[in-house]
Every structure is written in C-alpha cells, then in structure tokens.
Amino acid sequence: MRKSEPPTASRFQAFDLLATLVAVVHSDGTVLFANSALEDAIGASRRTIEGSQFAGFFTEPRVLRNALSGADSNEFAALRYDALLHRLNHEPIPVHVIVAQTEKHSEIIVELLPLEQQARQDREERLLDQAQANKELIRNLAHEIKNPLGGIRGAAQLLQMEIDSRELTEYTQVIIHEADRLQTLVDRLLAPHRKPHVVGDVNIHEVCERVRALIQAEFPKGLQVVQDYDTSIPEFRGDREQLIQALLNIVHNAAQALAERIGAGDAQIILRTRIARQVTFGKQRYRLALELHVIDNGPGVPDSIKDRIFFPLVSGRDGGSGLGLTLAQTFVQQHHGLIECDSAAGRTDFKMQIPLP
Ligand SMILES: Nc1ncnc2c1ncn2[C@@H]1O[C@H](COP(=O)(O)OP(=O)(O)OP(=O)(O)O)[C@@H](O)[C@H]1O
Ligand SMILES: [Mg+2]
Numbered sequence: 001m002r003k004s005e006p007p008t009a010s011r012f013q014a015f016d017l018l019a020t021l022v023a024v025v026h027s028d029g030t031v032l033f034a035n036s037a038l039e040d041a042i043g044a045s046r047r048t049i050e051g052s053q054f055a056g057f058f059t060e061p062r063v064l065r066n067a068l069s070g071a072d073s074n075e076f077a078a079l080r081y082d083a084l085l086h087r088l089n090h091e092p093i094p095v096h097v098i099v100a101q102t103e104k105h106s107e108i109i110v111e112l113l114p115l116e117q118q119a120r121q122d123r124e125e126r127l128l129d130q131a132q133a134n135k136e137l138i139r140n141l142a143h144e145i146k147n148p149l150g151g152i153r154g155a156a157q158l159l160q161m162e163i164d165s166r167e168l169t170e171y172t173q174v175i176i177h178e179a180d181r182l183q184t185l186v187d188r189l190l191a192p193h194r195k196p197h198v199v200g201d202v203n204i205h206e207v208c209e210r211v212r213a214l215i216q217a218e219f220p221k222g223l224q225v226v227q228d229y230d231t232s233i234p235e236f237r238g239d240r241e242q243l244i245q246a247l248l249n250i251v252h253n254a255a256q257a258l259a260e261r262i263g264a265g266d267a268q269i270i271l272r273t274r275i276a277r278q279v280t281f282g283k284q285r286y287r288l289a290l291e292l293h294v295i296d297n298g299p300g301v302p303d304s305i306k307d308r309i310f311f312p313l314v315s316g317r318d319g320g321s322g323l324g325l326t327l328a329q330t331f332v333q334q335h336h337g338l339i340e341c342d343s344a345a346g347r348t349d350f351k352m353q354i355p356l357p
Contacts, residue, residue, distance in 0.1 A: 011033075012024055012032075012033040012035070015033070015035035016035050016036045016037075017278070018035060018037060018278075019037055019278045019279075019280070019285075020037060020111055020112070020113060021035065021037045021038040021041050021085075021095070021111070021112035021113075021114070022034075022035040022037070022038060022109065022110070022111050022112075023035070023038055023049075023054055023109075023110045023112075024102075024107055024108070024109055024110075025054045025068060025107075025108050025109075025110050026106055026107065026108075027068055027069070027071070027072035027105070027106045027107075027108060029053045029054060029055055029064075029065060029068055030051060030052065030053060030054070031049050031050050031051065031052055031053075031054045032050065032107065033046075033050065034046050034049040034050055038112070041085065041087060041093070041112075041114070042057065042085070042086070042087050042088060043087050043088035043089060043090060044088050054110065055068075057085060057086050058083050058084060058085060058086065059083065059084040059086065059092060060083065060084075063081060063083060064083070064097070064099070064110070067079050067081070067097075067099040068099065068108055070099075071099055071100070071101050071108045072105070072106070072108070074101075077100065077101055078098060078099065078100040078101070079098070079099045079100075080096065080097065080098050080099075081096075081097050082094065082095070082096055082097070082115070083095055083097050085112060093114055093115075093116075094114070094115040094116075095112040095113060095114050095115060096112070096113040096115055097110065097111070097112055098110070098111040098112075098113070121280060121283075124280075124281050124338060124340075125283060127310070127338070127340075128283075128333070128338070130310075130311075131310065131329055131330070131333060134311060134312060134326070135330065138189050138312050138326075139189075139190065141189075142186045142189040142190050143190075145182060145186050146183070146186045146190070149179055149182055149183055149186070152175065152179050153175070153176055153179040153180070153183075156172045156175040156176050156179070157172075157176065159172050160172040160173075160176075185321065185323075188321070188323055188327070189312070189323065191327070197239050197242070197334060198239050198240075198241065198242075199237055199238065199239060200237070200238070200239075200240060201235045201236070201237065202235060202236055202237070202238040202239075202240050202243060203235050204233055204235075204236075204243075204273055204290055204292060205229055205231065205233070205273065206240070207240060207243050207244050207247055208227070208229070208247065208271050208273065208292070209227075210244050211244060211247045211248045211251050211271075212225050212227070212251075212271065214248060215248075215251050215252065215255055215269070218255070219255055219262055219267075221262070221265070222261070222262040222263060222264070222265045222266075222267055223255060223258065223262050223267045223268075223269065224267065224268045224269070225268075225269050225270075225271065226268060226269070226270040226271065227271055228270055228271065228272040228273070229271070229272075229273045230273050230274050230275060232275070233273055233274075233275055233290055233356070234356060234357070236290070236354065236355075236356050236357055237357070238335050238354070239331075239334070239335070242331040242334065242335075243331065243332075243335070245327065245328070245331060246327070246328035246329075246331040246332050246339075246352070247292070247294070247328075247352070249324035249325065249327060249328040250294045250324075250325070250328055250339070250350045250352070251269060251271075251294055252324065253324060253325070253350075254269050254294055254296035254298065254348065254350075255267075255269065255296075256317060257296060257298035257299060257300075257301075257348070258296055258297070258298040260299075261297065261298060266297075267296075267297065267298070268296065268297045269294060269295070269296045270293065270294070270295040270296075271292070271293070271294060272291075272292070272293040272295065273290065273291070273292050273293075274290075274291045274293075275288060275289070275290065275291070275356070276288070276289045276290075276291045276353070277289075279353065281337070281338045281353055284336070284355075286355040286356075288355070288356040288357075289337075289353050289354060289355050289356055290352075290353065290354045290355075290356050291351060291352070291353055292351070292352040292353075292354075293349055293350070293351050293352075294349070294350045294352075295347065295348065295349045295350075296347075296348050297346055297347060298346075298348060299345055299346075300343045300344050300345045300346070300347070300348050301316070301341065301343040301348060302316040304316070306343065309325050309341065310325050310326060310329045310339070310341075311326065312326040325339070328352075332352055332353075332354065335354045335355075336354070336355050337352060337353050337354035337355065338352075338353050339351065339352050339353075340353070
C-alpha cells in the first residue's frame with residue numbers, strides 16, 4: 001500500500017460484498033484496493049495485488065493506462081472496453097472493463113465483469129422475456145379456443161339427440177370427446193394465471209418430502225430417491241401447493257426419462273438443497289437464494305428440444321403435452337425465481353432458484 005495514502009481498505013470494504021471484480025486504482029496505476037472477488041479471480045491475495053501496477057494484470061496493459069490517464073484528465077466519466085485478465089496458474093479470462101472516476105480525483109474505480117457471467121445474465125434475461133411473451137400468447141390463444149368449445153360440444157349433444165342411427169352417434173361422440181379433451185388442455189394452460197397465490201411460510205424440505213412420497217408411490221421399485229438436504233435453509237413466504245406442483249412436474253419428467261433404468265433397477269434421482277449467496281438471476285441480484293437441484297442419471301434431454309423445453313407444447317415424449325415445465329417455470333417465477341437446466345447423457349440437473357429473505 002502507498003504510504004502517502006490514508007488507509008483505504010476500510011473505506012472500500014463494501015466492495016467485498018459484490019460479486020463483480022473491483023479495484024480502486026490511483027491515477028498513476030497502482031492498486032489501492034482489490035475486493036475479494038478480484039482476489040479470487042486473479043488467485044492472489046489482496047496484499048500482493050495492492051501496491052502493484054494494475055495494468056500489469058492485463059494482456060494489453062497500455063489500454064488500461066490510457067483509460068486511467070483519460071479518467072484522470074476528466075476526458076470521460078466512465079469508459080468501457082473488453083480485455084483479457086491474467087490469473088495465477090490459470091488461463092486468462094475475458095472481462096468487460098468499466099473505468100469510472102470517483103469524487104476523489106486521484107482514485108479511479110475499475111470494475112471487471114467476466115464475460116461468461118455477462119453471457120449467462122443475458123441468457124437468463126432472454127429466458128424471462130421469452131417466458132413473459134409465451135404467457136401472453138398462451139393466455140390469448142387459450143381464451144380463443146375456450147370460447148367456441150362450449151358451443152361445439154353443445155351443438156354435438158343436440159345433434160346426438162336428433163339422430164337415431166348408432167353409426168352416426170359415434171361421430172357426435174368423437175366431437176364431444178375431443179371437445180372435452182381440448183377443454184382439459186385449455187384449462188391447464190389457463191390454470192397458472194387464474195389460480196390465486198396462497199402465501200404462507202414454506203419449508204422447502206416439506207415440499208421435497210411430499211414430492212418424494214408421491215413419486216416413490218408411483219415408482220415403488222427400481223428408483224432410488226436420494227435426499228441431500230441442507231437443513232439450515234430458512235422458511236420463506238410462498239405458495240406451497242404451487243411449489244409442490246412445480247417440483248413434481250420436474251421430478252416426474254426425470255422419472256419418465258429414467259424408464260429404462262427403472263426397469264434395470266439402477267435409476268436414481270437426487271433432491272439436493274443448498275443456500276447460494278450473492279446470486280443474480282434475471283435482472284435482479286439477491287443476497288441469499290435457495291437452490292433446489294433435481295439430478296437424474298437418465299439419458300438427458302434430447303438435443304433437438306434442449307433450447308425449448310420451457311416453451312409450452314414442446315415435448316420429447318409420446319403422449320406428452322409439453323406443459324409440465326412451462327407450468328413449473330411460471331410457478332417458480334411467481335416466487336421471483338428461475339428454473340434452469342443443464343443436461344448431458346447420464347446426468348440431467350434441473351436447478352430451481354428462489355430468493356430467500
Ligand atoms: N429429466 C429429464 N431427462 C430427459 N428429458 C427431459 C427431462 N425433463 C424434461 N425432459 C424433456 O422435456 C420435455 C418437456 O417436458 P414437459 O414436462 O414440459 O412436458 P412433457 O413431460 O412432455 O408433458 P407434460 O405436460 O405431461 O409434463 C419432455 O417431453 C422430455 O422430452
Ligand atoms: Mg412433464
């Protein structure tokens with residue numbers, strides 16, 4: 001640390017709470033403060049980083065030097081560019097650099113956003129936007145189908161009363177039966193929008209245990225359900241029934257994907273709960289979040305539908321209606337959360353994230 005500066009660590013301590021990499025740099029290029037995320041990324045302790053030339057950590061040191069002198073001479077309030085950050089014993093990582101002035105002239109804040117993280121955030125935002133657009137589309141479409149359905153069914157019933165021929169009533173029966181089937185489908189499509197949100201204290205392990213009991217009752221043989229719980233997870237406000245339904249849909253898919261292994265007797269589903277700190281999903285940042293993983297050892301999500309499994313009516317299964325995951329995502333989003341999927345042959349991981357108080 002530079003002897004002439006006042007102790008900086010305490011002033012900048014709050015930066016340690018951020019997941020973003022932050023350095024406070026003197027206009028001559030020496031690091032005055034490095035936050036813990038930056039220490040972790042570089043793989044060196046704060047004591048090593050502070051006092052050294054920050055530009056030395058980049059593949060092209062000149063760019064940062066120019067940026068710093070630009071900030072120092074008031075050429076801009078904030079400058080952004082992409083760079084490669086060196087790390088000890090690791091490959092350099094691509095980062096988005098933001099150089100910003102502070103009130104104190106000689107101190108400049110350099111913020112680094114790892115680009116993978118940026119890409120992930122973009123992807124999640126896109127997912128949320130898509131889900132929103134989907135919901136609108138489904139609601140409108142479902143209403144359009146629902147309205148004439150009652151009329152079609154009623155007309156078929158009237159016709160049936162007028163016809164004596166058994167052969168012809170078979171046709172009216174088909175109309176009535178299919179109208180009923182569509183009615184059920186449409187009701188399922190509209191359910192998440194209509195159902196009131198019953199809010200209470202939710203214990204996530206109660207939710208897990210309910211789903212576990214249901215699934216074990218349905219698949220009593222050949223399927224092992226492993227409980228890997230972090231019991232310190234606090235309760236949170238939410239709709240228990242909705243979360244049971246969401247989790248059940250995910251676990252049910254896993255069990256269906258495991259059909260072959262269930263037959264062979266070595267099918268496994270892991271229910272894993274964890275607490276995650278300082279996480280971002282969607283556009284929001286949360287101090288604490290619950291992570292609930294459903295991991296199965298099945299064949300994985302088919303590549304052809306991988307990007308679209310949360311879309312309505314997308315199914316890779318004979319007889320599947322392709323609504324299970326759409327509903328699950330909607331329910332979890334009503335808890336300000338998000339479901340993500342990471343799947344490969346032999347290991348599929350559905351991660352449900354919900355912010356905790
Ligand atoms: N754990 C999993 N392993 C492999 N494929 C999966 C898994 N979970 C989901 N899938 C795939 O994603 C598709 C969509 O799932 P989703 O639950 O939305 O619809 P569905 O199961 O086909 O129909 P339903 O509305 O009855 O749930 C499934 O058909 C399946 O192909
Ligand atoms: Mg399903």
